[in-house]
Amino acid sequence: MKILKKFLQYYRPYKFLFYADIFCALIVSLVDLTFPLILSYLSKNVFTKDKMVILNSIAYIGVILLAIYVLKYFCQYFIASWGHIMGARMENNMRKDLFYHLQKMSFSYYDENNTGQMMSILVSDLFDISELAHHGPENVFISAVKIIGSFIILMLINSKMTLILFAVTVVMVLFSVCENKKMQRIFFDNRKKMGNINSSVQDSLLGIRVVKSFANEDIEREKFDRNNNAYRVSREKSYKIMGRFIAGNTFFEGLLYMVILVTGAFFIANGSLRISDLAVYALYINIFINPIDILINFAEQFQKGFAGFKRFLNIVDTKPEIVDKKGAILLKDVKGNIEYKNVSFSYNEKKQILDDVNVKIEAGRKIAFVGPSGGGKTTICSLLPRFYDVSSGYVMIDGVDVRDVTLESLRNSIGIVQQDVYLFSGTLKDNIKYGKPGASDEEITRAAKEANIHDYIMSLDDGYDTYVGERGVKLSGGQKQRISIARVFLENPPILILDEATSALDNESESFIQRSLEKLAKNRTTIVIAHRLSTIRNADEIIVIDDEGIKERGSHSELLKKGGIYSYYYNMQFEGLDIR
Template sequence: MKVWKKFIKYYEPYRFLFFADMFCALIVSLIDLSFPVILNFLSKYLFVRDKEYIMKMIVYIGIGLLIMYIVKYFCQYFIASWGHIMGARMENNMRRDLFDHLQMLPFSYYDENNTGEMMSKLVSDLFDISELAHHGPENIFISTLKIIGSFLILLTINVKMTLILCGVTIVMIIFSFIQNKKMQRIFMDNRKKIANVNSMVQDTLLGIRVVKSFANEKLEKRKFGKANKNYLRSKISTYMAMGRFIAGNSFFEGILYVSVVISGTIFISHGTVKPTDLAIYVLYINIFINPIDVLINFTEQFQKGYASFKRFIDVMETDPEIESRKNAEIITDVKGNIEYKNVSFSYDNENYVLKDLSINIKAGENIALVGPSGGGKTTLCSLLPRFYDVTEGSITIDGKDIRDITLESLRSFIGVVQQDVYMFSGTIKENIGYGKPEATDEEIIEAAQMANIHDYIMSLEDGYETYVGERGVKLSGGQKQRISIARVFLKNPPILILDEATSALDNESERFIQKSLEDLSKNRTTIVIAHRLSTIRNADEIIVINNEGIQERGNHEELLEKQGLYAYYYNMQFEGLGA
């Protein structure tokens, strides 16, 4: 019931369309039910009259039937068009809600879930849900109405035959219920298997350059073949279950006809049923069985839609974890004083990455974090914009706990330049403009100039309108990095995080970008995660962190004099041994 309540909620904006659809379905059902009744009436009261009267009345009856089927045409048109439009709009709303919710989920969710699976939920799952949203209520309503209506009319023709019919139908319903329960599990497995195929395809296509560089096309084919075969096995199980379900119900439909023929013949021989009544009875048997066929064929669609909606609900019920508090403030005037107070952090609440760490950074200071991989440097920086929340302790900006600041305003005054730069599929202008979506062309050009990338952009045939390719594949690492720096110049935040922004670049690119980063850092509170220690000599304070916490802190000269960890790392780099 919990799942159905959430499903029904999506009908609320389209109540008029829904009830209009149901009204049209009612009209269609009544017209279908009325035809045998009209035929029965004509055979009893019109066909027994003289030829002249019959010819006179048949004109009016023909016009009445024509009007009836014209009405049915418009009702069927509404059901087929606007009913589907309602389903499409509901699908649109669900996709919007799912996308919005995915935007709110923390990094930890993306650490554990595959993008291909998320795409499967956004596209194929929601299509199945929209088909269920349209056809579900309509098919159930029309079928139920026809079954009940034809059953009541059958009772008026012959009670005993109808009770026999009812007994066979009850057995049929029990069989269908048992088979349905089995199919639920199979269809849920089916959705998971196709999501795995999507994940496999996405991983291979995004990593196609790595695949080709290692000549591992055969390996990828084997991996895809395995996922594809698992999906095929699931589909085979699905169709075998569907086969049992459809064949079983078809068998019971045959038994319905057999029971009517045998019981009807017996009642005719005893003179309790007329042959003409049996003929009308068989007509209503068709009306009785037709909606059962509809429900049988609808079962696959229902199971697909239900399984997909359950997967949709699983995501929607995932706790965003990191949200703005109810009374959180929107801050605009930020100086940039940052304080980590006894901060501890763990991804699983057991193994701590950071433990009881305290750092005080004054506005405008440049602080560098140094240490081995896995020491918690990136995690420390990720806590500031609340990509993750502290497990213990607190972080303040200008004396305000960051949890008391709205997420949007908090992240609006923090700029991040990462080692792994992400380029959106689009133009250079669009990628720079991502730092400030409402920016003018002049502002974008100014940001590019400050990032030392403007001259290169202008040397391109299409300039700022140059398409960068998927993930910026048409640009070099240094070019992508400078575009990411231009984004942050455009954003103009008072706090800056540089996460190993030059470690993946060659020396020439690093010189260009280091100058851009120095310009970017002016008059901003800056936290630098450094791999190349030559880039942080001028930092106001260098903090050496490993998995046991803060080991050393001071400026470049002070730490070299201590001859500790920092001096060890520095000497390793400049002796040519690498760090």
């Protein structure tokens, strides 16, 4: 019932279309119920009269039937067109809700969940849900009207025979309910297996250059075949259950016809049923059985849509971990004073990453974090824009806890340049403009010049309108990095985080990028994570951190004089000392 209530909420914006669809379905059902009644009336009251009476009457009846079927035409058109349009609009709303909710989810959610599964829900699951949204109420309503209407008329024709018919129908319904429960489980499994295929394809295609560089096409084929075959097996199970379901109901339908024939013959023999009534009875049996057929065929659609909606709810009912607190304020006029006070952090309450970290950064200063991988450098930076929240302690900007300000104003105050640059499919202009969506062409050009990428862009045939390809595959690592720096120049934030921004570049590219980064960091509070220690020699303070916490801190020259961990790493990089 909880799932049903949430499903019904999506009908609210389209109440008129929904009720109009149901009204048209009612008209169609009544028209189908009317014809046998008219035939029964004609056979008893008109066809027994003389020729002229029959000819005069049938003209009126023909006009009435034509009007009825014209009405049915328009109702059927509305159901087939606007009914589907209502379903498509509901699908659109659900997809929007799902995508918007995914945008709210914290990094921790994406750490645990596969995007291929999410894509499966966004595309295939929601299509099945929209089909259920349209056909569900309509099929159930039409079937209910026809079954109840024909049952009442059958009772009026011969109550005893109809009660026997009803008893067989009850057994048929019980059989259908049992088989439906089995189908529900297997169709939910179908959806998960389909999501696994999407995940496999997505991983393989996004990493196609790695696949080909290692000549691992066979491994990717094996992974795909494993998921593809698992989906096939799941589908085969669902079709076996569907086979039992359809064959069983077909058997019961045949049983209904057999019951009519046997009991009809018995009642005709004892004089309680006329042959003409049996003919009308047979017509209504068709009307009685037809909606049962519709419901049988609808069962697969219902199970697919229901399984898809459950997967949809599994996501939209998941609460984002990082949200604006009630009464959150805007972060304004940021000077850039940052303080980490008694900060501790662990992922999923498992391994402790940070324990009682205290760091104070004055506005406009440049602080660098160095140390071995896994020591918590990136985690410290991720806590500032609230990609994750501290387990205990405080992270403050200008004396204000970052949890007390809105996420949008917080993140708009922080620019991030990462090692792994993500460029969106589109033009160079689109990707630079991502730092400030409303920027003018002049501002975009100025930002590109500041990032030392303007001259390269102008050397291209299409200039700023050059298409960069998926994930920027048409650009080199250094070019992509300078595009990401141009984004931040355009955003112009008071706080800057440089997360190993040059570690994957060659020396020449690093030199270009380093000059751009120094220009970008000027007059901003800057936090740098670096493995190449040459890039942080001019930092105001260098903090050495490992999995046990902060080990050393000071300027480049001060740390070299200490002869500690920083000095060891520095000498290892620049003097080639043996690390044993």
